[in-house]
Amino acid sequence: MLSETFFVNFSQASFLFQKGLDSLDLLDRLSTNSVLRLSDKCIRTTIVTDEKAKIIDVLNVWKIDKNKLLLESNIENVKKLISWINKFTIEEDSRIQEQKNFFKVSIIGNDLNKLYKFIPSLKSTKKGNFIEVNMNSKRYLIGKHELFNGLDSIDFICLDGESSRNKLKKMILNIGISEKTKEDFELFRIKNLIPKSGNEIIDSYNPLDLGLERLIDFSKGCYVGQEVIARLDTYKKVQNIMHMIKVDDIDSNMRGTKITSSSGGYAIAISKKKFV
Template sequence: MNPGFHKSFGASFRQVEPLEIEWPSYYESVESEYHILKNAGLIDFSLYGRIRFKGNDVLDFLNRLSTNDVKSMSDGDVCVTVLTNEKGRIIDSVRLFKDSECIWMICAPQNDKKVFQWLDRYIIRDDVKMEVVTESWDQFEITGDQATVVLQKLFGKIPSKGKFQKVIFEQNDLIISSSNILKIPCFTIIAPQSTSSKLWSQLSMSGAKACGWDAYNILRIEQKIPLYPYELSDKFNPLEAGLYEAVSFTKGCYIGQEVIARLDSYNKVQRQLHLFELDDQVSFENKILADDKEIGIITSSVFSIMHKRNIGLGYVKTEFVKNNARFTILERSKKISCTILNSELKAS
């Protein structure tokens, strides 16, 4: 959506690293919006990528190029799957929505063109047509225990968890999908850009309150949710990232399948994504050290509102994984201690 629209709602913007994009950081305050997200938060996720597929071979095509059992999808289904390269490394973790006319793919911010180009390499004689629609469709997330109430006021019936449906707004089709990705009710809305400003206003009038990226990022790190390009990139594989629910070990072959199957069968996952307690916030991709030896990397860090301490996500070599193990991060010549936490932190 237009930045000027969000500024009219009081948004403050900042550049999100390493994406180098301007995103609404907060509207009132990060702390208040953190709590709003658990009630009825409204976030603009239009910078996520959207690709639309049509053709008789789309399901078979995507099934050959991603980790989950996409081929079994029916109309109204939502499926999370991972696109992997020949080495089993992550290109993106995507969500698919299937209806009778097309399949929608939601990919990470600023990753739509990369995903499109990679998929396009494998279309040979397949009846598959792809279109990047990121610029013509917007995307919102509504989160929290009251999100259902907000949507029912506008649309009546809403989809059950793991499903999506089409609704009519201003004589246009919208897509609404349901998930529990933040361990709270979450709904994704995909809307034509021509209607998105009015839709945002209507959602606000129905009880949803605007929230920025900063509060969402704190919540997703607390819940150990990986995101491209931080925890998800071609440096890591889906098993290292803990994306087991997005991997089928019984379906047929796909790009990277042999590597992933071998890692699982022989218990050869060399790194694992974990939550850390940090003595201070650290920079993206800072190294984790044990006795001055590199054993991992920090991918995200924030000050946790729930736990009243600095936390972060990062990968560490499997052999070093044990509860309360302490390591060191070197941040601009300053040594910062970090502790791996296998169990959930208790709120302070």
């Protein structure tokens, strides 16, 4: 259980609408988690992989309704994601539309009573679901979800531009929840082994290298990269492991290790298992 509750501005979040009746079916054939039967107003995280099971993107899928998905990507990977989805869109009823003016803010921690008093309908919202809320004439999607390592989060998607994000941040501050700076959150992310796009979430690694098994449905139907992931898992052939180390312990003679992130004396390393 976390000892603090805070909010963070995810400035690198990037958003797409995927519209059309075949959107979920197409995305299900391109990613590791089962999204085909995702209900309206639900969120699920899935990983889009290439034929060699290398990561194209890890994204949150917000199902607005049967004709519209909101895909939450990252500025590091969004262009590649669009290109990959379009590559496999042949006769499917699926269209990608970039959204340049959406923003994401998340509350992380366990002390949420003040938030529930401020937004009463959120208390009864189950994890994996989201609600649509108007506050101070601004529109938001608010979901109970989680970070990529499984830590619970309350995610706000601000739908009316920077002004809606700025108003939200003021409202959260006014109920006594403080903001964690970009630098402080980077240290928190590293200590909690939360992979990040552009650092760990890149096409050099597969989901198992980053310990993202929880985002893979091993029982679902065929998707791009499935055979490789299944073989790596079944025969215990995963070559890499993601772990945290202290910067002072980094040795230039460390074999088979790449430092992908570092902050405040700590680092995320991805190492060849045979050298760990």
